[in-house]
Amino acid sequence: MESLVEKNNCFVSSPCWEITYSVNILFHKGKKYQPVSFFLAYPFDLPLRQNLISLECSSSFKEATDEHGNPWLSIPIKEGERKFSFTYKALIKPCRLSYSWDAFEESLPLAPRRFLMEEPGIESCSPEVLFLANQIKGKPLEIVQKAFSLVRNTLKYQLQKQEYGAKYAAITGKGDCTEYASLFAAILRACNIGARINVGFLEGNQLHAITEVFLGGMWIPMDITNDQKPFLGNYRDFITLMRANWMLSKGMEKIVSFYYKSDHKMPPSLNSSIEVKKVTPKMPFPKQPERECKLLFFMVQQDDLWQIHLENPTSLRVSASLILQSSNKVLKVWSFTLASQEKSFFTLACSLLKSYFFQYNTLKLLIKQGEKVFHLSCLTQDSIKEYEFLRPGIFAER
Structure with a gap:
């Protein structure tokens, strides 16, 4: 079994979904087929939506991406092969947010x-x-x-x-x-x-x-x-397979894309089966590496407002979203675009921040930049004044 996701010493023990997908292709006897490629959609990591814990496949594969940004498993099929079978087992944890x-x-x-x-x-x-x-x-x-x-x-x-x-x-x-x-x-x-x-x-x-x-x-x-x-x-618990237009949303047959060349009109037979079950694993969770966000950040109180300052020290234009989040609810979103060396700030009324803390013990500040989410800081009512200084521009990716 080939594994796509590496494991380490951080363990998962909360409920996840285990998806087992199998597909069988039969090429008709006496007919000439020239398989080009076989693609199979699978559940993938999606920031703030779902975490792929592990993915095991019955044979070797390559990763491919379509025009919508969806990842696919690309599996080679040998020319002249009459039967082909492939199975993957994915363990994925949806995020309720x-x-x-x-x-x-x-x-x-x-x-x-x-x-x-x-x-x-x-x-x-x-x-x-x-x-x-x-x-x-x-x-x-x-x-x-x-x-x-x-x-x-x-x-x-x-x-x-x-x-x-x-x-x-x-x-x-x-x-x-x-x-x-x-x-x-x-x-x-x-x-x-x-x-x-x-x-x-x-x-x-x-x-x-x-x-x-x-x-x-x-x-x-x-x-x-x-x-x-x-x-x-x-x-x-909704598990994303494809972010797609309607033409890719035609049901199970579109989760498998099989391309082939042939000298006749009869297509090969394709059968698939799927099993989805809820499990509570005790297994390692893939470690999220630290990545450089390249944005400077600090918070400071001015009168009855808290100001969140962001600065782009790079030579590139940056578009992203700043998110204030509790454990499972997003409370505030600021979308922004910063040119090179540009600064910007976002305000929160102290009374509003206090009302958030009245409902939630801890708040998180995140930046979502494309398909990556960076964790800026955790805020608590007792420690919020600790953020009146410049933060380094290296944040742990969530």
Whole structure:
């Protein structure tokens, strides 16, 4: 068995999910096939969302990444091989983390352009979707909440034989998780708010689709199918397999991508099975190495405000998000972009900070930069004045 994740002396004993995925391919006798490559989606590390504890595979593989940033296992198949089997076993720990609606500024940064445009299954420019989107007015966060309620009131849940997407849902008024997530994403895009689809497993073998909304420079999950009211984050165990558009969200067959060349039209037979179970392991957890964030940080109190100062000492432009978090709830998010040698500061009212400490013993300051999360500091009510000095620019990656 080949292992992707190394282990060390830090142990995990809290509940995790163990996913065992097996696939078998049979090439028809007497037919000529020239396999090119075989790709298999697998659960991966996602900051503030899930931690991959270990991944074991039945044979050698390489890592590949698609245009959406999703990692895949790339497994070679020898030409002329009639049967092929592959199995992986992944141990993953989802993070249950919620976001306060008050955490985000009223003015939100724009998402990358591709997540504001129409695409197959997220038909944000179709008349049917625009009819719904035009019913929504307000500030960005209000639009997200109103769009959520509109989709919930418009659609009736009905399991579909295949994935149809937003336009179908807007016309028929029915659908399953794919239609709910796609229509929600399409309406938000029509309102110039970034959104995309996320596919994975929900508390077991159930393949599920949710929507991710671009808020505060980060992708925030929203499960419009299961949540009765707008909720930011995860309070269920959802395991991400693919952050994808609708074309990659067509069910289990799209979790396996098999490419081949042949001189006839009959494709090889492909069968797959999956088992997802909850376990409580006692095993090493992969150590997170220290990385250089290259941002200088300090906190200081001025009158009735606490000011958080950031400085970019590098020659590069830096875009990231500063996060104030309790154990399982994000309380405040500041998105920022700093040019070379530029400084910026963010303010928190002392009364607000005291109210946070009244509810939570410890607060964390984090920086999320792309797909990395850096831990700046832990704050407690007794020790907060210790942060009135310049901090070094080396932070432990979470």
